[in-house]
Amino acid sequence: MAISTLELSRPANPTLKNLSNPKKRTTMSVFCLYSPKFSIFILALCISLFTLYHIQSLHARTISSPPWSFMHEWERVTNCTQEHMAEKLRQSVTFLPLTDLRYAGKALQGHTWFMSSMYDTHEEGEVQYQQFPSESSKRRVLCLKGKETHDGSWNSYALAWPEALPFNATLLKGLTFVSYNHYNYDNIWHGLSATVPFVAWHIRNGCESPSRWILYHWGELRFKMAPWLRTLTEATFGGAPFIESFEGVSDNQPVCFEKAVVMRHNEGGMSRDRRIETFDLMRCKARIYCNVSLEGRIPEASKQGLPVIGMTLLMRTGPRSFTNESAVIGIFEKECAKIDGCRLMVAYSNNLTFCDQVKLMSLTDILVSPHGAQLTNMFLMDKNSSVMEFFPKGWLKLAGVGQYVFHWMASWSGMRHRGAWRDPNGDECPYAVDDRRCMSIYKSGKIGFDETYFSEWARNVLSEVKARKLKEAANKTIASTSSCACG
Numbered sequence: 336m337a338i339s340t341l342e343l344s345r346p347a348n349p350t351l352k353n354l355s356n357p358k359k360r361t362t363m364s365v366f367c368l369y370s371p372k373f374s375i376f377i378l379a380l381c382i383s384l385f386t387l388y389h390i391q392s393l394h395a396r397t398i399s400s401p402p403w404s405f406m407h408e409w410e411r412v413t414n415c416t417q418e419h420m421a422e423k424l425r426q427s428v429t430f431l432p433l434t435d436l437r438y439a440g441k442a443l444q445g446h447t448w449f450m451s452s453m454y455d456t457h458e459e460g461e462v463q464y465q466q467f468p469s470e471s472s473k474r475r476v477l478c479l480k481g482k483e484t485h486d487g488s489w490n491s492y493a494l495a496w497p498e499a500l501p502f503n504a505t506l507l508k509g510l511t512f513v514s515y516n517h518y519n520y521d522n523i524w525h526g527l528s529a530t531v532p533f534v535a536w537h538i539r540n541g542c543e544s545p546s547r548w549i550l551y552h553w554g555e556l557r558f559k560m561a562p563w564l565r566t567l568t569e570a571t572f573g574g575a576p577f578i579e580s581f582e583g584v585s586d587n588q589p590v591c592f593e594k595a596v597v598m599r600h601n602e603g604g605m606s607r608d609r610r611i612e613t614f615d616l617m618r619c620k621a622r623i624y625c626n627v628s629l630e631g632r633i634p635e636a637s638k639q640g641l642p643v644i645g646m647t648l649l650m651r652t653g654p655r656s657f658t659n660e661s662a663v664i665g666i667f668e669k670e671c672a673k674i675d676g677c678r679l680m681v682a683y684s685n686n687l688t689f690c691d692q693v694k695l696m697s698l699t700d701i702l703v704s705p706h707g708a709q710l711t712n713m714f715l716m717d718k719n720s721s722v723m724e725f726f727p728k729g730w731l732k733l734a735g736v737g738q739y740v741f742h743w744m745a746s747w748s749g750m751r752h753r754g755a756w757r758d759p760n761g762d763e764c765p766y767a768v769d770d771r772r773c774m775s776i777y778k779s780g781k782i783g784f785d786e787t788y789f790s791e792w793a794r795n796v797l798s799e800v801k802a803r804k805l806k807e808a809a810n811k812t813i814a815s816t817s818s819c820a821c822g
Contacts (some may be wrong), residue, residue, distance in 0.1 A: 337522035369665035424499035434487035434554035460606035462532040464595040478591040487554015504589040509546030526564040528601040566689040570624035610747035619819035625690035641676040642804040649704040654779035670793040684709035714748035729760030729777030
C-alpha cells in the first residue's frame with residue numbers, strides 16, 4: 336500500500352536527516368548571520384574601528400605639526416580670559432568721597448573722616464599709615480580723582496589692581512606721599528606736625544624719598560607749604576618737594592600711583608623715642624643743609640674757659656608780642672650778665688631765613704619766647720636745651736589742650752620745657768570769664784611783664800644750665816656727630 340510504503344520510508348530521526356541535508360544546513364547558517372544581536376555587534380565594531388582611526392590620525396597630525404601651535408591656541412584662550420577678567424575688575428572700581436560728611440562733627444576721632452573706609456597699619460610706638468599696594472590692600476594701588484580746593488567731598492579715592500586701572504586713568508611712577516592736615520601747611524607748627532610721620536616712615540623704610548607730595552586740608556587740595564617748612568622738607572629728604580597740582584588732568588580723570596603712603600594722624604601713635612629719633616634726623620639734616628657744625632655747643636668756651644651759654648629772646652610782632660619789649664629784654668640781659676659765659680641774643684623770626692633760624696638755634700641753650708609758631712624752631716637746638724614760654728591773659732581757661740603743644744614738643748625733641756608765665760592782666764572780655772567768646776579777644780592779646788618773677792625765673796634756669804654744661808664738659812659727654820641717620 337502506498338501509505339504503508341511512505342510510513343516505512345520516513346526517517347526515524349528527522350533532526351539527523353535535516354543535518355545530513357547540506358542545502359538545508361546552508362540555508363539555516365545564512366539566517367543566523369543576519370540575526371539582530373550579530374548586527375549590533377558589527378555596528379559596534381565599525382564604530383570602534385572608526386574612532387581608533389581618527390585618534391591615530393589626530394595623533395599623527397599633532398606630532399607632525401609645530402609644537403607652538405597648540406601653545407599659541409592656549410595662549411589666545413588665556414589672554415581672552417584675562418582680558419575679560421580685567422574688564423570686569425576695571426568696571427568694579429568704586430570711587431568714594433575723600434571726606435565722609437557723616438563724621439564731619441568728629442573728624443579727628445577714630446580713624447578720621449578722611450578716607451573713612453580705610454584702616455591704618457600701626458605697630459606699637461610707630462607711626463600710623465596706609466601703604467599701597469600692600470597685603471592689607473590686596474596688592475591694589477591707590478587712585479584719586481578730583482581737583483576741588485573748597486569742598487573735599489567732591490574729591491574721591493578708590494583702590495584698583497595695577498592690571499585693571501579705571502578707564503582713562505594715568506599711572507604715576509615712584510613713591511607718592513599723601514598728607515592729610517586738619518589745619519594747614521602755612522603755619523609751620525601745623526605743617527611740621529603733618530610732616531613728622533613721613534620722616535619717621537622714611538627712616539624705617541631704607542630712607543626712601545618721595546617723587547611727589549599730595550597735600551589735603553579737609554580733603555581739599557593744597558599746592559604750597561610755608562617757605563620754612565618747604566626748606567626743612569628739602570633738607571630732610573635731599574631735594575625740593577614736588578607738590579602735585581594735577582596739571583593737565585581733567586576733574587573726572589583718575590590718577591593712580593605706583594606706590595603711595597598716606598598719613599592722616601600726624602604724630603599720633605608714635606612713641607617718645609621714635610619722635611626723638613625723627614627730630615634728631617631733621618635737626619641733623621637742617622644743619623648740614625645750612626652748613627652749620629654738627630659738633631654741638633659744648634666745645635665753645637668763654638675767655639675764662641667756661642662753657643658759653645646762649646640765651647635767645649625770639650620775639651614776635653603783633654598778636655602775643657610783649658607790650659614793653661625793652662623792659663623784658665633788660666630783665667634777661669641783666670640776669671645773663673651775672674653768669675660768666677652767658678651771651679644774650681635778641682631776634683625776630685619774621686626777619687630770618689630758614690638757615691638764619693637754624694644757625695641761631697644751634698647757638699641757643701635757652702629759648703625765651705611767647706607762645707606761637709616761632710617756638711617750632713626749638714627742635715633745632717642741641718638736645719637738653721631749655722624753653723621758657725609766655726602767654727597772654729585768658730589762655731589757661733579757654734585755649735584748650737592746644738596751649739600745651741610746645742610743652743609736648745619740648746619732650747618729643749629732647750628739650751626741657753622750663754615752665755610758662757601767664758599774664759594775669761590784659762584786655763577785658765564783656766562776657767563771663769569762662770565764656771568761649773572771650774577767646775577771640777584773648778587769642779591776640781599782648782603780654783606784659785613781671786620783673787621780679789622774670790628775674791628769678793631766668794636766674795634759676797641759667798644756674799641749672801650752667802651746672803649741666805660744666806658737668807658735661809668735665810665728663811666730656813659731647814653729643815656730637817659727623818653724619819645723619821639717613822646720610
